[in-house]
């Protein structure tokens with residue numbers, strides 16, 4: 055695995071172009087592009103994402119694939135997490151032990167982010183959890199907020215926002231505003247699929263954010279759905295609103 059910046063976006067496009075053409079490809083890279091955007095590019099992640107994309111996957115299958123993919127995204131998101139050392143006594147001797155120095159606050163964006171938070175909590179049991187809830191207006195595509203349950207101060211705390219879909223970016227930008235109001239300066243958005251339009255919106259927003267994702271898809275359609283995407287991630291987990 056290696057990381058890279060701008061110049062290898064083309065390689066990424068070529069890679070997925072090859073996939074669409076049905077050519078056998080090797081997954082070996084995790085890529086950093088533009089705004090700090092980490093594309094987790096791994097065969098197992100690709101298999102789980104394919105299950106989520108597949109319109110034939112039922113709710114249980116979709117939720118299971120989302121949980122497993124969340125595990126991989128959180129694992130990569132935590133790669134540079136600061137740790138503290140301590141002495142741990144093994145049955146034989148003393149070893150160097152490690153604990154997380156400052157576990158992130160997890161913030162699932164309801165509804166769809168609910169399908170990620172259990173797995174993220176299993177990965178980082180030390181983490182606290184806050185919640186925000188919003189639903190896009192189907193005509194305007196603007197988020198309509200209905201829930202906000204966050205700690206009063208987030209100064210000095212890393213925040214992981216969990217939402218499978220980054221489409222126009224409106225929902226995440228609203229979430230970032232809530233976090234920034236509380237002093238957050240270190241935000242990671244963990245999204246299964248991103249639209250280039252949404253990434254651009256985040257990049258130009260000026261919020262201190264990085265993105266960890268399994269895929270940057272082609273575009274948005276006229277209904278502001280991601281193409282090819284996976285449909286409505288909330289509906290596919292829980293049924294129509």
Ligand SMILES: O=P(O)(O)OC[C@H]1O[C@H](OP(=O)(O)OP(=O)(O)O)[C@H](O)[C@@H]1O
Nearest residue numbers: 165166189190219221222223224225288
């Ligand atoms: O980037 P955006 O254009 O804002 O779109 C992305 C949002 O849309 C989906 O939620 P939705 O509004 O469908 O609510 P749901 O999770 O309850 O289905 C998704 O989970 C994101 O929160």
Ligand SMILES: O=c1cc[nH]c(=O)[nH]1
Nearest residue numbers: 221279280285286287
């Ligand atoms: O494609 C999309 C866009 C927004 N929200 C979803 O759940 N899916």
Ligand SMILES: [Mg+2]
Nearest residue numbers: 286287288289
């Ligand atoms: Mg939805």
